[in-house]
Amino acid sequence: MEAKKIRSTFIEFFQSKQHHYVPSSPIVVKNDPTLMFTNAGMNQFKDAFLGNEIAKYPRVANSQKCLRVSGKHNDLEEVGVDTYHHTMFEMLGNWSFGDYFKKEAIEWAWELLTEVYGLDKDRLYVSVFQGDAGDNLGMDQEAYDLWKAIVPEDRIIMGSKKDNFWEMGDVGPCGPCSEIHIDLRSDAERAQLAGKDLVNNDHEQVIEIWNLVFMQFNRVSDGSLKPLPATHVDTGMGFERLVRAVQHKSSNYDTDLFAPFLAALAKKSGKVYGEDLSTDIAFRVIVDHIRAISFTIADGQLPSNNKAGYVIRRILRRAVRYGYTFLGFHEPFLHELTPLIAANFGDIFPEVRQQQEFIAKVIFEEEASFLRTLDNGLKMLDQIKADLKATNENVISGKTAFDLYDTFGFPLDLTSLIARENGLSLDEKGFAVEMEAQKTRSRAASESETGDWVMVNEDQGVEFVGYDYLKAHCQIIKYRVVSDKKGDKYQLVLDKTPFYAESGGQVGDTGWLISETEKVKVIDTKRENDLIVHFVENLPKNPEAQFGAEVDAAKRFATENNHTATHLLQAALKEVLGDHIQQRGSLVN
Secondary structure (H helix, E strand, O other): OOHHHHHHHHHHHHHOOOOEEOOOOOOEOOOOOOOOEOOOHHHHHHHHHHOOOOOOOOEEEEEEEEEOEEOOEEOHHHEOOEOOOOOEEEEEEEEEEOOOOHHHHHHHHHHHHHHHOOOOHHHEEEEEEOOEOOOOEOOOHHHHHHHHOOOOHHHEEEEOHHHHEEEOOOOEEEEEEEEEEEEOOOHHHHHHOOHHHHOOOOOOOEEEEEEEEEEEEEEOOOOOEEEEEEEEEEEEEEHHHHHHHHOOOOOHHHOOOOHHHHHHHHHHHOOOOOOOHHHHHHHHHHHHHHHHHHHHHHOOOOOOOOHHHHHHHHHHHHHHHHHHHHOOOOOOOHHHHHHHHHHHHOOOOOHHHHOHHHHHHHHHHHHHHHHHHHHHHHHHHHHHHHHHHHOOOOEEOHHHHHHHHHHHOOOHHHHHHHHHHOOOEEOHHHHHHHHHHHHHHHHHHHOEEEOOOEEOOOOOOOEEOOOOOOEEEEEEEEEEEEEEOOEEEEEEEEOEEOOOOOEOOEOOOOEEEEOOOOEEEEEEEEEEOOEEEEEEOOOOOOOOOEEEEEEOHHHHHHHHHHHHHHHHHHHHHHHHHOOOOOOOOOOEO
């Protein structure tokens, strides 16, 4: 069964179980300050889990583009070294929003894997949450009993909080989960050692393929758990791992998802995949990273020197470095793989086909720039080597290596490799000290703490009236405190608001909240998921009062005019230069 068929079979199976297919949300997160990238299929449904909105459909299925290279979920250093981690991957999932729960999720997962895909039941193991004293949670007996009716008890594994309690981040929806693992070893290996002993032990052939998360709690900022208003199901299955299992391959990279990319690299480099470990790692790094780079650019994130843009630049440079060092690519090469991205993924994710030319151009420019950096870094290393030789030393200091990294973007692993080739060593501990010092400086400059929402009035939803009115009567639904080194600021949610939240590059409105006794200045308005959040310097003395919300009209009109002008400019550029023109990262104030 080809990968495309495996994906469509998943969607069709859950459509037969009355699930509505929902397209993938963008891989780049715009309206959620707790996330930089979509790291799980449930991200776009977060508000439904939290009870901030009513889900449009009670049952949903999709294939979500995900990226795990930052924050709580970070697989970057494993990518390429092993055969089953990826930066960008697809997560197949089915969801229930207050509809079905553990019984249906478990039974359908087993039906799909064993009866539809035909996976060998004797190769499958399942895990159940064993409980956690720190969170005052007992064992998930309900899930255990449901699995016991399907599989022998010796195939059920008790899992710790680390492995069997899923959380999207430090705060947010969470709950116990059941994982399904598959043993892909040969029959001879399986006869020598039971797969049960290798589950969750980083064995390349005994891997998790599906995680069934039972959303029951919300983790709040003080670390405690609060029950969600309703229970939900959130499952996630790594598409690449599923394809490997169905196609009986020993590596994700041996499937038809990656074969065309490996073949293209082999042809260009003159090297053969599967003959040398260091070369094989380079092959895997490049064919993984080109997907992550292409999908994020298509979704609006250009490589840059900060935040999400820097993550993408780091991934791209990692790929270029591996190609430079191990495959002999001293000229730009990554951009030549973008037609394969369009051909292999354009049906399910049309944006990579529509923006193929733009993606290739961005990647080419980044490659060319970094290859020049590599040349500059090599020249600097020649001088460093000469200086060390003159003083009879043989260790490149951590500060020198960090200066190469920080000033020129020169990767530590390349500095270390070149040092070894020249009989030198590198003070990696010193580098780590310098890196941590920089991180500490960065944290000190940007550290903030966001408190929990404090309810003031009954939450019946937020009505935005700002397209028609610049004034409105309103009440504060809830507020929270945001503290940083400059002091405390406050965020308010109103039941009715004329304030436009920052969107499409246009900055948020400012203005005032006016009651009979006070006047509070609104200094910004932003969108967080489906909430319109108003930023104020001072909390109203009586939050329960009735307020008049008034937008700063002069600022709004000027901003509107400038926003319209950017769209006129973009339309003119498209008309003159072509449809590949994309507006990226504009700020309209």
